[in-house]
Amino acid sequence: MRNSVTASGSTAASPTRVAITTVAIGLIGALLRAGSVGAQAVKESRAHTSWTLGVKDEGKLAFVKSSGSTIIEEGPAHGTLPGTVKLHFVYNGNPTVTSQLAFHGRGGTIQAHATGRLSSPTSATPSFSGTLTITSGTGHHHGAHATGRRCGVFYRRTYAVIPQTEGSLSY
Amino acid sequence: MVATGSAGLLPTAAAATGGGGGPSATLSAAFHPLRLGAATTVTFGVKIDPPRLTGPTPLNEIEVSYPNNLGLATSGLGLESCDPGALEAIGRAACPADSKMGTGTAVVEVPFGPTIISEQVQLDTYAAPSTDGYLHLAILAHGQEPVLASVILTGILLPGRLRITVPPIASLPGAPNIALVSMRATLGGALTYYERRGRRRVAYRPRGIGLPDRCPRGGWKVAARFAFVDGLSSHASTSIACPTAHSKKH
Numbered sequence: 055m056r057n058s059v060t061a062s063g064s065t066a067a068s069p070t071r072v073a074i075t076t077v078a079i080g081l082i083g084a085l086l087r088a089g090s091v092g093a094q095a096v097k098e099s100r101a102h103t104s105w106t107l108g109v110k111d112e113g114k115l116a117f118v119k120s121s122g123s124t125i126i127e128e129g130p131a132h133g134t135l136p137g138t139v140k141l142h143f144v145y146n147g148n149p150t151v152t153s154q155l156a157f158h159g160r161g162g163t164i165q166a167h168a169t170g171r172l173s174s175p176t177s178a179t180p181s182f183s184g185t186l187t188i189t190s191g192t193g194h195h196h197g198a199h200a201t202g203r204r205c206g207v208f209y210r211r212t213y214a215v216i217p218q219t220e221g222s223l224s225y
Numbered sequence: 226m227v228a229t230g231s232a233g234l235l236p237t238a239a240a241a242t243g244g245g246g247g248p249s250a251t252l253s254a255a256f257h258p259l260r261l262g263a264a265t266t267v268t269f270g271v272k273i274d275p276p277r278l279t280g281p282t283p284l285n286e287i288e289v290s291y292p293n294n295l296g297l298a299t300s301g302l303g304l305e306s307c308d309p310g311a312l313e314a315i316g317r318a319a320c321p322a323d324s325k326m327g328t329g330t331a332v333v334e335v336p337f338g339p340t341i342i343s344e345q346v347q348l349d350t351y352a353a354p355s356t357d358g359y360l361h362l363a364i365l366a367h368g369q370e371p372v373l374a375s376v377i378l379t380g381i382l383l384p385g386r387l388r389i390t391v392p393p394i395a396s397l398p399g400a401p402n403i404a405l406v407s408m409r410a411t412l413g414g415a416l417t418y419y420e421r422r423g424r425r426r427v428a429y430r431p432r433g434i435g436l437p438d439r440c441p442r443g444g445w446k447v448a449a450r451f452a453f454v455d456g457l458s459s460h461a462s463t464s465i466a467c468p469t470a471h472s473k474k475h
Contacts, residue, residue: 121262122294122437147298148384149358175298175360176306176324176352210301211420 105225109134109202110218115141117213123147127215135159135223143208143215145172151182151208153217162193168204168217181207186219198225247451247459248282249274254291254447259468261440264300264433266327266413267291271449273406273459280341281334281404284391286452292445293385296435298360302326302413303352304431309363313377317349317365323418324351326362329410335372336400344368344403348410350380359383364410372396372403393454402454440467 111133118126123146131139137159145151149172157164170184186204191197202221209215253270269289275281307320329348334341346368353363362380380389394403413433419426444464451459 119262120296120299120435121439122292122296122435123299124294124296124437125299145298146293146295146384147360147382172358175355175358176303178304178323210299210304213299213301 107223109223110220111135112218113139115215125213162191162195164188164195165190170204178210179207198223200224247453247457248276250451250459250461252449252461252463254463254465256465261436261468262438263436265436266411267434268411270409281406282453282455283402283404284451285454287389288450289387290385290448294437297382300434301431306354307351307363309353309377312363312365313375320351325416326350326352327412331408332406333403334406335396335403342371
């Protein structure tokens with residue numbers, strides 16, 4: 055399974071001497087977030103530091119229901135931030151598809167909005183590629199913001215969607 | 226064979242309007258089955274009343290608009306594409322089964338000297354190759370008597386709109402082109418698609434067009450614009466009534 059974590063952090067003062075320490079704290083913080091432990095430590099470090107967490111996740115979503123041009127999908131996400139994802143995927147004939155995404159992990163939730171361009175609409179498995187923007191978060195992801203690249207495949211026979219997300223999550 | 230007005234397309238209301246200076250036109254539309262949140266087939270019927278003095282005028286474009294949230298693009302129809310050139314030259318055999326999206330019928334009027342003869346035409350709708358990300362259609366219109374001819378109409382599925390381009394269809398040398406006077410086209414329905422399951426090729430019926438969970442107040446509004454070769458146009462609209470309580474999805 056794809057699973058890569060990169061993390062970095064920076065202090066407001068950012069003297070050279072503390073840079074290494076900051077990166078180390080950032081890495082620990084990112085791992086704590088990813089593993090959803092040590093919430094207190096994360097809170098303490100958040101007071102002084104902003105974080106950037108490299109995220110690479112893939113979901114395997116199955117069709118739940120549809121309403122007109124909206125398809126609702128749900129399934130597990132694997133990678134940097136494991137959890138479950140619920141997706142509202144809208145395809146109304148415009149090659150630019152949109153989706154609302156709700157991620158539930160052990161450390162909190164993330165709401166995001168994604169747009170992408172669908173290629174090969176007469177294929178059984180058209181792919182899409184675009185951007186993802188986080189709109190809100192709760193728990194450890196409170197205040198998180200990010201823009202990232204989102205791509206995936208839409209299986210038109212089964213209505214399954216396999217989305218992949220890659221980007222940087224900042225706190 | 227041919228639906229004119231709303232016959233056979235219940236529940237719907239057909240409305241005729243002119244506008245644009247063109248001949249009077251009627252549009253009808255229906256979903257079958259009519260259940261909120263369920264897959265359905267959609268049928269459009271159009272009828273154009275030829276002006277008495279000038280006779281039928283050839284069309285060059287029909288644009289049908291419908292609610293943006295109708296699940297035409299997510300229907301699972303058109304999983305392969307059919308080349309319009311091959312479709313015209315070879316016929317239905319040129320197209321993969323998984324490219325077929327619907328069927329229909331039409332009546333055209335063919336001028337033969339001073340008389341105008343009607344011809345019934347079979348329509349077969351296929352997904353066509355796309356280079357712009359939109360879903361394109363190729364509609365084979367095949368008539369046998371009195372004129373044996375196959376013509377390809379092209380279409381494009383835009384958000385909330387289906388635009389069909391009708392090419393000039395010549396009749397006899399020096400005579401006016403053939404004119405469409407009525408058409409009934411269905412997207413979805415009894416289609417057979419195939420998928421691979423292991424080594425087996427298994428037939429299945431594609432799901433069809435998804436209806437939204439909610440019906441808008443006053444029903445689903447459907448409209449059509451007809452553009453004629455003489456520059457005139459006509460408009461027509463109708464609505465598909467919301468399902469009654471007992472037909473709603475449980």
